[in-house]
Amino acid sequence: PKTLFAGMWPLVIHTWGRESGGPGSGLFVSHDEGATWTKITGHGLPTHTTGKWGLAIARSNPNRVYALIETGDGVPYNGQETDSGKLWRSDDGGENWKLVSYDRRMGGRTHYYFRVEVSPDNENEVHFLTNPYGRSTDGGQTLVGGGGPGGGGGGGGFGGSSPGGDNHDIWIDPTQPNRMAVANDAGVSLSVTRGQSWQRIQLPNGQIYHVTTDNQIPYYVYGNRQDGPSYRGPSRTGAGGGFGGGGGGGVGGFGGPIPRSTWIGIAGGESGWATPDPVDNNIIWSSASGSGSVGGIVEVFNLKTGQARNVEVWPENVSGEIAANLKYRFVWTMPLTISPHDHNKVYVGSQFVHQTTDGGNSWQIISPDLTLNDKSKQGFSGGLTGDNIGVEYAGVVFAIAESPKEAGTIWAGTNDGQVQITRNGGKTWTNLTKNIPNMLSWGTVSNIEPSRYNAGTAYITVDGHQVNNRDPWIYKTTDYGKTWKLITNGIPHSMLSYAHCVREDPKRQGLLYVGTENGIYVSYDDGENWEPLQFNLPHAPVYWITIQERFNDLVISTYGRGFWILDDITPIQQMTAQVKSSNFNLFPVHATYRFRGITVPYASADDPTAGQNPPYGADINYYLKTTPNTEASIKILDAKGNAVQTIRGTRNVGLNRVWWNLRTENSKEIRLRTAPLYAPDVKLNAEGWRPLPEGGRMTVLVPPGGYTVKLTVDGQEVGSQSLTVLKDPNDGTTEADIQKQTAMLFDLRKDLESAADMVNQIETIRAQLTKLRADHADVKGAADDFEKKLTDIEDGLIQRKYSGQGQDTTRFPGKMIGKMTYLGGGIANGDFAPNKQQQEVHAMFKSQLADLRKRLDAVVSSDLVNFNRMLRDKNIGNVIATGQ
Secondary structure (H helix, E strand, O other): OOOEEEEEOOEEEEOOEEEEOOOOOEEEEEOOOOOOOEEEOOOOOOOOOOOOEEEEEOOOOOOOEEEEEOOOOOOOEOOEOOOOOOEEEEOOOOOOOEEEEOOHHHOOOOOOOOEEEEOOOOOOOEEEEOOOEEEEOOOOOOOEEOOOOOOOOOOOOHHHOOOOOOEEEEEEOOOOOOOEEEEEOOEEEEEOOOOOOOEEEOOOOEEEEEEEEOOOOOOEEEEEEOOOOEEEEEOOOOOHHHOOOOOOOEOOOOOOEEOHHHOEEOOOOOOOOEEEOOOOOOEEEEEEOOOOOOOOEEEEEEOOOOEEEEOOOOOOOOOOOOHHHOOOOOOOOOOEEEOOOOOOOEEEEOOOEEEEOOOOOOOEEOOOOOOOOOHHHOOOOEEOOOOOOOOOOOOOEEEEEEOOOOOOOEEEEEOOOOEEEEOOOOOOOEEOHHHOOOOOOOOEEEEEEEOOOOOOOEEEEEEOHHHOOOOOOEEEEOOOOOOOEEOOOOOOOOOOOOEEEEEEOOOOOOOEEEEEOOEEEEEOOOOOOOEEOOOOOOOOOEEEEEEEOOOOEEEEEEEEEEEEEEOOOHHHHHOOHHHHHOOEEEOOOOOEEEOOOOOOOOOOOOOOOOEEOOOOOEEEEEEEOOOOOOOEEEEEEOOOOOEEEEEEOOOOOEEEEEEEOOEOOOOOOOEEOOOOOOOOOOOOOOOOOEEOOOOOOOOOEOOOEEEEEEEEEOOEEEEEEEEEEEEOOOOOOOHHHHHHHHHHHHHHHHHHHHHHHHHHHHHHHHHHHHHHHHHOHHHHHHHHHHHHHHHHHHOOOOOOOOOOOOOHHHOOOOOHHHHHHHHHHHHOOOOOOOOHHHHHHHHHHHHHHHHHHHHHHHHHHHHHHHHHHHHHHOOOOOOOOOOO
16 A cells, blocks of 8 residues: 555647657656655566556556556657557556557547546456547457547447547546446546446536627627537527516526527537627638648538538648648637628638638638748647647737727737737738737737727737746737737736736726636726626636627636626726715616517526526616615616616625516515415414415516616615616517507506405404404304305405415316416516407406405495494404405
């Protein structure tokens, strides 16, 4: 137990390449729990330079040790010979070794995955984790399985069963070896059959390179997911409370799931971009990794036909080729952007800027080589095991952005630290790099953000982590790049502080957002100072930021935790020093769509990968300098000044957000003060009542129009803002239909409240009669007769046999209040004017309700008076006829 083995090797990764293996590589052993170490040489191990090592010791026989070794496979490296072989084995505790397999399937892209493990109960059963998954049952001499395609995400497995592709790690239960778990790029796969079959577990994660949005209502989110295609999914759905939610207003939780089934693949690939045409959102431009130009694939996907057309700039398969030999150097996640002035003009980047104006039928080069074109940095990548697939291609254009303010002004940044500009659509270019103070040599210009306010203003982020500089580098120019200023104050320096993307707010000049390797920050003063904007966002790399302007949402892609949306950033845009110095501030309320529920594709229950809809309705934001003494409340008024709903607010110092669900208050509550028929075990609550088991309450989704929001703090009205409720543009009806619908619903709600008053009045009287019978036996007969007249009326309003337990509604027929609630639900389903039969049933209920009201009034005005006269004659207090 004191013996430890360690495989050591040097690994260097730069923008321009990766080198695995070299001096210092080898196998080391310690026999004193790590206090001292000895390098093992000879004894059957490789004699030339090695790279990465994978080690495993058999639990069932500690003398059996396996070493998976990156050797070079006999291919000369840097003019030197290399060993051949993949797997070595020792049967005497590491003293002597023998080569047992040359099979390259045991370890492919060694820097990416290179793992070996032994089954706890069988020293000859060995598992190999690489792009495919494989197993040996004869001590590593032959491999069972391990087939599958060579690209990412393929991966075969022994016996045709595979846990997935790009496999990285494995756990085998030491007490029950049939139980296994494999981690790979697709998630986690579990087996209870020793790998004969696998269950793939979906995890709530995703490595997303970039994010874009379209202009639909509601809008869709687009992006590229590692080990997947380009994806498109809704920012909200009709599931749960995402559309037309009910219930009272309030702080608001999320409004139900956004099912995984609502997302679709839209061609493209795992890296790069997915960008909808801003005029025709059915057309989506995707760049991708894969075959072809490795990082140079461009596809145009048509949502209507479901087909994608390959329109890459130069469709030559160059996988495995070094950058120096290429006609065009396209990086793994090359830039693709659509001109903000002409949606038919699309730009992509190699070492040049390419442009198409005919849907990709042809491409024109509109720049010289904008990089350093340093051939010394365009050589072989990978080290002992070559790996040339565009990830480490150097001297490429990494960022392209055209000014939204000035057509033809195009900025370009490279991954060898160059920034260039053209102001005439590419005819001439100016290198600005020398103007940038302390510009990182070989830093990657990961993002350029031209200002929408001033044509000469732009912001850039420079990522230096692959040249071992992990500080945030964010620059600003206001004179077309003649001078630059570093703007990073407030962003903590750490191993994870390097910046990926800076974005300018579309409504407030000087308001900036930046994503770093572990979070997101905001600046209210044009980059002079930054502060966290994290809220509930997990700390993960924020690779890209966009703002959906119609909904005013901040949308980001993270490399690890998928897509995230910060709904309605109005309070951030409106946050000023004046607001912070005030005691209270109610921010303007963003116009809100009155979405209606729609059907959505099937969703698995409790799917951890499902997104979350925002709470339904209008978000209301306010600022409190200090904690109020009592409470904060928000009152909603309609255009006539009538109260619609009052919401209890939060009392947090700083920003507060509550949601109004676009509904009225609930109608009056019915409180039953007697037990159900035949269910005396159903008890009343501490206040002496129980809720009605069947319906009885109703809210109305307000019609489109203008409303007023008022904030009250400690009993004082401190703010008022207008709110516009907008019609759902997808509902296919007219506002006139909605007005007819809401008119009937308000009328029905009024009838329900009248019915509630009647039941509450009857129940109040009945509760008093129950007490009278218990206290005065001599009035029991009269009380029974009187109560019979009341229950005859009540039986027309509610089903008194309903206990709220079991399934009483299938045993006993419902009565008027339940039927009225059901009718209201049918009328409110979608935006439609009431149909003829709904109007007829409503009229029938109104007539029946009027008759019951007339009967109850007669009982109260006559029978109750006579009953109370009898009580007075007996010196007993009156029965009171009020409701709740």
